[in-house]
Amino acid sequence: MNWLISANASVYDHYSSFMKNGYIDWHQTAKYSIGDTVYIYCTKPVQMIRYKAVVTAINMPFDEITDDKEFWKDIEQYEKTKKDKYCRLVLVNEIYNEGLSLTLLLENGLACAPQGPQKVSLRLNEYIVQVLNENENVFLESSANEYGEGRRQLKQHIVRERNPMLVQAAKKKFKQEHGGRLFCEICGFDFFSTYGDIGEDYIEVHHIKPISKMKEGEKTKIEDVAVICSNCHKIIHRKKPCLTVEQVKRIVKKHRKKG
Numbered sequence: 717m718n719w720l721i722s723a724n725a726s727v728y729d730h731y732s733s734f735m736k737n738g739y740i741d742w743h744q745t746a747k748y749s750i751g752d753t754v755y756i757y758c759t760k761p762v763q764m765i766r767y768k769a770v771v772t773a774i775n776m777p778f779d780e781i782t783d784d785k786e787f788w789k790d791i792e793q794y795e796k797t798k799k800d801k802y803c804r805l806v807l808v809n810e811i812y813n814e815g816l817s818l819t820l821l822l823e824n825g826l827a828c829a830p831q832g833p834q835k836v837s838l839r840l841n842e843y844i845v846q847v848l849n850e851n852e853n854v855f856l857e858s859s860a861n862e863y864g865e866g867r868r869q870l871k872q873h874i875v876r877e878r879n880p881m882l883v884q885a886a887k888k889k890f891k892q893e894h895g896g897r898l899f900c901e902i903c904g905f906d907f908f909s910t911y912g913d914i915g916e917d918y919i920e921v922h923h924i925k926p927i928s929k930m931k932e933g934e935k936t937k938i939e940d941v942a943v944i945c946s947n948c949h950k951i952i953h954r955k956k957p958c959l960t961v962e963q964v965k966r967i968v969k970k971h972r973k974k975g
């Protein structure tokens with residue numbers, strides 16, 4: 717079964733909670749079964765499906781859940797649900813795709829803006845799955861010459877790097893450590909100082925740890941990524957296995973001297 721539920725960021729900080737634990741023990745108000753897929757729609761001002769999760773536990777009383785009081789903005793609501801049952805929603809994907817905005821969901825089978833939990837109709841589910849698949853194909857466009865295991869690993873690498881939650885967290889950490897500035901760790905390129913407003917807050921992240929060395933289900937840690945510009949990122953991936961950040965730094969240093 718596939719469900720659609722809504723999340724209001726003025727009541728609870730879902731983003732930080734998922735980032736910390738990888739799941740949320742959610743107030744259970746529908747008859748979920750273990751293994752069900754739950755799409756989480758974020759209400760105004762976001763108005764799009766932002767997370768895909770899977771139900772891994774149901775009917776948990778309050779004393780069995782991970783206490784997440786720190787993420788509640790509305791403590792009254794938090795206290796209110798304590799006597800009810802909870803289900804565990806484990807994050808599968810964080811999604812950022814205009815295709816899953818309210819307007820397009822309404823055009824593709826959604827009856828009205830999600831409030832309580834609702835079952836996803838066949839038509840809407842087909843649409844959501846199609847949007848999510850197209851997204852994966854875009855990731856692979858630039859690597860059409862990769863096949864088999866190499867292709868699978870590159871795909872995983874890119875999917876991980878493009879995880880908006882990871883990118884956000886990496887940027888935030890980098891800025892905290894560099895006086896609020898965001899620039900390439902390798903060559904120093906700063907999108908904002910070159911492109912102005914349109915380049916503000918733009919940077920890419922590169923996954924340092926090879927996917928082949930990661931265990932099944934292992935989550936990317938913020939220490940596993942480097943914050944770099946698009947050019948350095950392309951250069952890093954020109955070799956298989958890819959170059960290291962240090963190697964590219966040395967290359968840049970050497971050739972800049974010459975110039």
Ligand SMILES: [Zn+2]
Nearest residue numbers: 900903945948
């Ligand atoms: Zn660079």
Ligand SMILES: [Zn+2]
Nearest residue numbers: 877921922923
């Ligand atoms: Zn990369």
